[in-house]
Amino acid sequence: MGWNSWDCYGSTVTEDEVLANARFMAEHLLPYGWDTVVIDILWYEPAARSHGYNDDPDVVLDDHGQLLPAPNRFPSSAGGEGFAPLAAEIHRLGLRFGVHMMRGIPRRAVERDLPIAGTPWTARDVADTSSVCPWNPNNFGLDHDHPGASAYYDAQVGLLAEWGVDFIKGDDFLYPYQAREIAAYADAVEKSGRPIELSLSPGRELSMANLPHLREHSSMWRISDDLWDRWDDIEAQFTRLARWAPESGPDGWADADMLPLGRIGIRAERGDDRVCRLTPAEQQTMLSLWVIARSPLMVGGDLPTSPRATIDLLTNRDVLEVLTATKDNREVLRDGHLVVWTATSTAPQRPGSRYAAVFWLGEEPQRVTLPLLSIGAGDSDVVTDLWTGRTLSPDGLGLPLELDSHGSRLLRLDDDR
Template sequence: MAARLPVHGTEFTADEIADTASVCPWNTDNYGLDHDHPGAQAYYDPQVAQFAAWDVDFVKADDMLFPYHDREIAAYARAVERCGRPVELSLSPGTDVSLARLDHLREHATMWRVRDDLWDRWADAAAHFARMARWAPWQGAAGWADADMPPLGRIGVRAERGTDRLCSLTRPERTSLLTLWLVSRSPLMMGGDPPTSPPGTIELLTDDEALVVLWHSTGNREVLRENGLVLWDRPGHRRPHPVRRRLLPGRRTPPVRDAARLGRRPPRRPDPRAAEPRGRPARRPVPHRGPARPRRRPLPPHGGRRAGASTTAATPPKP
């Protein structure tokens, strides 16, 4: 800006279109734009046009949501519309973004972060469950609340926080973390380095039944939060494959519940036979007809588990 460099295709210079009162909190050498100036839009238009010329499909625009820069967002989205190529726009960082902004976000972006950077601390991950419970009912083709990149596998490569390391979350914590991304239908982009991550991490991210929940489930919501136990329900899913639809005429997808225990182990259920009067035989359980019921297994601290069956192949939805 100090060099008064020209804005491409105009007679304006950078110092004329800058809003020096709008400073990025974590990168103070960046200014916002003065959108009352006619050269502000001209700054974004050639930038996005260059991305389109490079066949870029996805752009993440940072310093848009904290504080919420509604005119910056609208101007960048306008540049995307004018670039002549389909480009998905992601907004960040989402430190304190509110549902009150939903209509504006849907109008201008494909996805938007709803928290700041997430690292491998369980306290931060556990707090994320309540945040995504607010956004999950609104997920869909109109736009996606982004829970950030799950910090799985090898992380911290040239990072701003911590050293090069493997994710410090326990395996139950990693399972719960990924389960939240799946049931809340957050965009899933791994926050680690796949080639140098353990095989178990890759298996976790490529599990077919898990991806069915992410890609095809509907109506996902939190149904219980009590004594450290969180339960989510996904009542059904869209069946994208016509052959499978014909193979299962009239069959309803069984509900899937996803549980995460944020602190304590579940209490042991009392044995109903212990309440039988003395001298009388204990009642025998009624035989269960049909598929065998799953055995109840306690969740480990911070652990999560999917319950239910899936009848859909893990096929990504069509764009």
């Protein structure tokens, strides 16, 4: 659970903005489990811009082709300090620190033919110039038939570990699926000696045939392309999560992408400065789906300037318990616009409790009467709406629910016997 700079600042975030969000998180969200701050793409480009990428940009490199923070945006990195001072400050707040990394080696390192640290080889020796990310061509892939390729990743992750990085968002690894690149990067993480979480992106057309490999080499993996504050984006995740969620667990988590909640688009890739355009019901539905599916939670809005209602969504302890203390999470019913998920509590204080998430994907509000047996409930169960805290009363063998357009109810079922 954490914050990522992408939805609000795109590739342009600064040290002051990162620290403002970290301090807000430490004060207001850390008690609820939000503990990770991630700087997204191009922190090494001095002239990075919003609404797209610069063509053939200058990036900050050391003498071995390793990326360094742009000091005009991250002043504490000057003098070769890298992210160590910023990471130390974030750790002092009780938080973890993460960065985005693109697959491969920077083009600029290859153009300059910089030496690979600790080896007799250079960047040109290890680059696979035929392997280029289609949406950000700043890097070449690595030729893993050459021993210097793994040495480059070892040096890169070693430097991140030295700075105190706890989380790496590895991008351009999954579309197309880069099995050898993933394995080499995961090996570098292991060699670093630091317990770094590795998250892989983007998840477009990700096949479950890759599940064993993903579990072996990463902590979490995206299951879709970028998600924004559009209902169509949220609705599309229902099918993906129904497929992936039953396979999520401590050996790896399917990631439905960042939550575009709060104030976003300040200097982002998509759209202008705005508050999340999803309706309140849609925002609640998104968060309910993410927690019942146990997707990692990364919020994308600028926390200090987001509405109070956004912070309230992120700090409901009963809702977050569904994310952190459940098992057997799965979709159990899909009938037209009606979708139902269930899960079982693993919280020691709730033996025998179960959860149900009821979603209405239709455009008009709807009243439904949900058969108790369809969610594994009995007539002795106490049904609590986790968003309102209210106790709901079954009507005979059914549970009547009023559902907004694109709305949901997240329920806990406690046996009262």
